[in-house]
Amino acid sequence: MADITAPAYRVIPIIPALKPGAMEGSGPYVSGEKMNEALGFPGKLVDDWHDKAIAKMGDLLGKYRSLKVYMDACVHCGACSDKCHYFIGTQDPKNMPVARQDLMRSVYRRYFTLPGKLFPKLVGARDLTREVLDEWHNYFHQCSECRRCSVFCPYGIDTAEVTMAARDILDSVGYGQKYDIEIIGKVHKIGNNLGLPGPALRDTMEGLEEDVKEDTGLDIRFPIDVKGAEVLLITPSADFFAEPHIDSLIGYAKVFHATGTSWTLSSMSSEAANFGMFIGNYEQLRKVALRIREAALELGVKRIVVGECGHAWRVAYSFWNTLCGVGDGADPDDQFARMLQKQLDHRYKQPTHICEFTWDMIERGALAFDKEANDKHIITFHDSCNVARGSSMGGYPGGQFDIPRNVIKSVANHFVEMDPSTTHEKTFCCGGGGGLLTDDLMELRVKGALPRMEVLQQVVDEHGVNFLAVICAICKTQFSKTMPIYGFDRRMVGGVHQLVSNAIRLGAK
Amino acid sequence: MNTLFAILFYFATLVLVVGTFYRISIYTRTPAPLKIPTTPAPMTSGGVVLRMMREVFLFESLFKANLWTWGLGWLFHASLALVLLRHLRYFTEPVWSWVVLLQPFGMYAGITMVLGVAGLWARRIFVERIRYISTPSDHLMLVLFLVIGLSGLTMRFVVHGDVIAVKGFMLGLMHFNLQPLPANIGLYVHLSLVAVLMMIFPISKLLHAPGLFFSPSRNQVDNPREKRHIAAWARKLEAEK
Secondary structure (H helix, E strand, C coil): CCCCCCCCCCCCCCCCCCCCCCCCCCCCCECCHHHHHHCCCCCCCCCCHHHHHHHHHHHHHHHCHHHHHHHHHCCCCCCCCCCCHHHHHHCCHHHCHHHHHHHHHHHHHHHHCHHHHHCHHHHCCCCCCHHHHHHHHHHCCCCCCCCHHHHHCCCCCCHHHHHHHHHHHHHHCCCCEHHHHHHHHHHHHHCCCCCCCHHHHHHHHHHHHHHHHHHHCCCCCCCECCCCCCEEEECCHHHHCCCCHHHHHHHHHHHHHHHCCCEEECCCCCCCCCHHHHCCCHHHHHHHHHHHHHHHHHHCCCEEEECCCHHHHHHHHHHHHHHHCCCCCCCCCCHHHHHHHCCCCCCCCCCEEHHHHHHHHHHCCCCCECHHHHCCCCEEECCCHHHHHHCCECCECCHHHHHHHHHHHHHCCCECCCCHHHCHHHCCCCCCCCCCCCHHHHHHHHHHHHHHHHHHHHHHHHHCCCEEEECCHHHHHHHHHHHHHHCCCHHHEEEHHHHHHHHECCCCC | CHHHHHHHHHHHHHHHHHHHHHHHHHHHHCCCCCCCCCCCCCCCHHHHHHHHHHHHHHCHHHHHHCHHHHHHHHHHHHHHHHHHHHHHHHCCCCCCHHHHHHHHHHHHHHHHHHHHHHHHHHHHHHCHHHHHHCCHHHHHHHHHHHHHHHHHHHHHHHCCCCHHHHHHHHHHHHCCCCCCCCCCHHHHHHHHHHHHHHHHHHHCHHHHHHHHHCCHHHHCCCCCCCCCCCCHHHHHHHHHC
């Protein structure tokens, strides 16, 4: 992996020429027998995969209006064709969103539409052959489900929905992706993606308390499994020990401390990430989300706050209410959801993003900062794809852009924006999202980071930016790994609450 | 020829109406189990209606994507709408007054429609990425519109057809009282291709028209925290527990 080098920067904006087949053999490892079976998928590619896959596709077409409409509606206008960071970075035409969708649409047309059955060549319909299946495994794991294409599509066609369906079909015939399947297995077995068991987590948090005490002289707690706490914090498990993630965790703890909020982690549900979304499997998505419900009921908390994690926030904000009842507005006869909803404090949005929590406290005047503590940083903010295009904050459209920026500007003096065609809803994915944050996809990850790196370089050159703030565990890991390849210091990337942590005034309040 | 075209048009109308309603009924029946609006998205139904209107009338998303495609696409669709409205005069007696007012605009719209199609086709041929994703049917669809447009313009500006007789034929069709259709090659071409267009509407990418209204990323209200949203099939999982 060490021999992967960064592609050269180009003049921005540029629409790259096509390099067919550039990423043909660059797909991920196939999931193993045991891990597949642990999730209830066939261990390896089944003999009748063809019929099974088509049947599964029919099943999904009947369950998801998105898939059905998106298969029919595309007119090949090409609006999305130059919008994917993986296409821009790899130049492989099959990484154009429309071409990626067509890998499935061609099969849909062949088996589910009249013209495709009668005149396959005319409408670009194809049989589902082994080659096509391999192509699916390859290219549907070169999509980070970031939804950038869906912003530009005149019909809102979201390639993420197609990718999720394709992965669901692949899993159902025993042809999954190692990284995602392995991680979901760990969540079910141990409680988090990193496989950190309860006692180890408790140790880690105790160690953290000592470190923070040494640093601040204050008893800042990192509580676990505290019944009756007001807030249950659900955060990506990388926050527990990965760099720079842990600095944000310290930031959350300081905010809770400074505002006198009682809070707790849950050892049973010590993970915000939900890779069930990445593999597009509703049952898995739901099963992983149900752990949060269980933990909330068990601990009797009033609020659920989510740490810095992009896709987790999408799942929490957009799906938790559906999946496990964390939210408001269940029907009177909906016992399942009401059981939890009557426990939660509806003066606050449920769930709440940690940035919403902190910003709310700042607005109430409950927090004070020494902004000079961040003066060494010239900061820019990378909008994480799932937060930007799959969620919101603050109860108004676009709050997901304002609130993290408001927090940064409250705790630091130097903030600049990157090129507006690559921020807010038009932000690029970091290149490692969607279940692709694995070493076997390193080439893809480096190339996928190119569009963001080019734009970052601009603000580095023009404004001396030396801190890339993000609110996503995947972005943090992906950037700390790929940025050195582009010649940046890996410590340049960090969380918004890392900045909060630097500047927050403790004790005085 | 009269009978042939009469049968063709009855059949095409049947396919168009039944086929499109069938498709729409499938879209309506298929649940959207998760909240997936592309955000930032409106948080009220009124906001969604506005967002949808901007998509339908202004092609807002396409505008963000590519100005050439937006310009040509909008020119084509707006022209097509005017042309279709202008053609209402063949189906109404007396002609509604606003349709009368539209006549001159509709006439020039015929020209801009053809220009729009030609531009979109050029894009499909000359832009590498668009050429790569184009299937033969994508090209044929544009050819279809081009020939319909050109044959229509020819009859309007070059070889004038007997519009009174055409109107008689159409009104006859509507009242199941068959009237003669003028013998005119241009007219035959024009009408046959329109019938083809009507018939492929419910089985082709022309479904993008109804499809847009059913696209969850555009038509959903962004209120997942405020209101629980759950599909019937997903609700069953809760009962199984």
